Amino acid sequence: MKRGWLCALLMVVSCHVGRDTALATYDGGSIDDDMLMRSLMQEALTQDASDWHNSIRERLRQMVVDRALRETVLRQSDLAKRLGQVKNQWLRTTAMERLIAETAEQLPEPDDRELHAAFDAAKAHDDRVRRRTARHIFKRRLPGVSDEALMAIGNEIRARIQSGEAFVAVAAETSDSQSRHFSGNLGWFREDDASDLAKTVFGLQLGVLSKPIVTAEGVHLFEVTDERVPEPMTFESRRNEWIVEAKRASLINAVRERLQSASATYRFELDADEIESGLQNKRDDVVVMSAQDFVVTIGNFRTLRQPSNQLGLGSGVRAILDYLDLRERAVQWYLDRMGEPDRIEMERVEWDIVRRLGMPFLVGQLLEEETLKQFYLDHQQRFTSHVELQLVHFKLPIADLEDVNQTMAELEAFHDAPHSLEDFHHLQAVYGGEITDLGWANHQVIGSVFPAALNLVLSLKSNETSPPILDRDAIIMMFAVARKEPEIKNYEDSVDEVRQMYMNANAGSLERAAEAKLLASVHITINQSRVDAFVRAMNTPGLTSAKQ
Known part of the structure; x- marks a missing residue:
């Protein structure tokens, strides 16, 4: 409804104001009423008529900043490439979301037979116990x-x-x-x-x-x-869950069918960078993905993923290629069928991307070396390295032991006795288990591997062994080969971190300064008489009642 009256407003305003003079001009071009109206349509016009003059003048200034930022971004080849990548990704995501939403709307409500089948399957796999x-x-x-x-x-x-x-x-x-x-x-x-x-x-x-x-x-x-104590699983108590589960399965199957029917029509060359990016996020030994392993998110549905078999790397590469190819076909099929996304929505996304990429670049040009060095000196303690330990890890599965308590006592005695790295490796010869060299690790790595023993491990000194720890299904011990104490990093080693921290701490003032510098460089001129005419047209009784 709002989009409808705004479109009508655009046409009527265009008739009321002439097109012979721009609302605002700057070194790189001009802004006419069509451009301003499309920009205004991206937000609800909630201001009173008395505020429209100021709002429109501010919007014109912001549009000039955006356009000047775009020119700045496009002058940098790496930023221009990133702009294109983000736009393409948004286009693909939008197409897939709309395709899935459209498919979901066409799905019938599941009947009781399907719901009971989902309930029976869930109950059969219910392993909840006290x-x-x-x-x-x-x-x-x-x-x-x-x-x-x-x-x-x-x-x-x-x-x-x-x-x-x-x-x-x-x-x-x-x-x-x-x-x-x-x-x-x-x-x-x-x-x-x-x-x-x-x-x-x-x-x-x-x-x-x-x-x-x-x-x-x-x-x-x-x-x-x-x-x-788990609550008893009954059909009525979890009926809504079965409805969601049935819809989820139906949606996945329906989307697959539409994509597979589209794949018979379209053929695309896959982008090498995209393939490489997809592979970078996969483990070297196993890839868990297939063309049938379709992941989507829509509305209130959670991320949907069908279980798949683990594939060896060779077949995993092929599966990723198949998946990317299938997605490209789906996007093209939808766009050919439904047309390009809404022009105003696309413009909004584009300007958001320009600002997100261009403003940090512009702000970075304002930063002076002396300012950053002074910030570093004022906050030097924030640029301190963490404790690092060169660790060797011993893990002994409990299932391999006849007497856990006896083994714990023996390992405790080993911990109390003098030892070396060679002695630590001798544990494997005596007890079995696994020895793993973890290399240098900081508190983040140690916390992710040994969350329950973080402080204990961090307290180890060089050539010191941790006491044995009973961790779920295994006994673990760590040996610290060496230890690096925290130290304050010098400015040269911290410059990127200093720059980012300074920009975060002064984001508002830096962006305002960058915008002011940009506006000064493009010499914006706002035509007040044209703005007045634009506001008068928006205050036309017919338009005011339409907006209300």
Whole structure:
């Protein structure tokens, strides 16, 4: 509706104002009423008539800035290429979104038979079970210690906690388990877990400290800290999910059919840069993609992806080529059928891209070396490197062990004894497992690989071994071959970071200065009489009522 009256407004305003004189002129050209009206149509005209003069003058200035920016961008070959790439990507994305939306509108509502089929399939694969978290304290059995003595030790520890001492503090002081480094926490257990530890956890009362449990290894005290019970899966409770799932599957199939029918008509040469870009994001050993592996996003639908088999690199390359070819055909098929996107929408996108690419370039020209150096000196601590460690990683799967606690105790003893990198590698010969050289790693890399042990690893010194850590299904240890302490980077090594940080901190003022410099260089002249005529035409009673 809004687009309709704006189009009518454009035609009537064009009749009311003459085309013999431009609204604004500048060194690179001029702006007439058609150009201004298309620009105004990109936003709702909510101003009162009294504000239109100022709004139009400001819009004219902004249009000159955009056009001057475009000339600046296009003078730089790399920016001009990027402008074309972003425009093409927007065109492709828009075409695919519209194709998918159009396909979705034509899909019938799923019937109950389809919904029940989706429900049955989901229920068959429902692996939700009751889960619990627990924490514990463990005292290792020493040679010659009887069950009665262990029970007495356990009761003494239990009495301390029941009298008010914090579980975490008592665990850190008394426990022989590596879980003491994590407040005694053992993590989540599933009810269908057949291990003795899981069976013990599910045999205890929630929130109550257990009595001492004596085993061949020692004495344990457990406390179940949380429990999650899944809600029963019923058809009615999740009916809306089945509707979405059925629509999702139907949409994927319908889009595929339309694309495959289009592929019989169109043939395209694939862009080598695009192929290379697609391959860069894939692992070297495996590519998970196929021509049938179609990924789309539309409206409230989440990202849709059909499962696929993992393909070797050779067939993966072919699959990527097939996928890109299929997408190109889909875009061309849609554009040939529906025509180019709306002219005004395309202009808006183009100017947005010009501003996004051109303004940082223009702002960069304003920055002086002395200003950046002073900013660096004022914020020197922000340009400090992080701790880096040259790490070797040992991983021992629990499934390979007969006695996890005994192995943990042996590795703990190794950690406490003198050792070298050669000794660390000897672990593999004794226990099996895997040794991996991680090379130099900073806190970000270490945090992504060992999130639960980040601080522990960062505290390692050169030629130091971490204690063994029980991490889900394996015991892990790290050896720090070398350590680099944080240091302040010099200006020359930080100049790009300094520049970006300065631009971020002063974005508003820098952009205003860049716009002012640009406007001064193009010598804009606004024809006030033409602006007055334009505003009078917009205030025509018929147009005012149409806008309302």
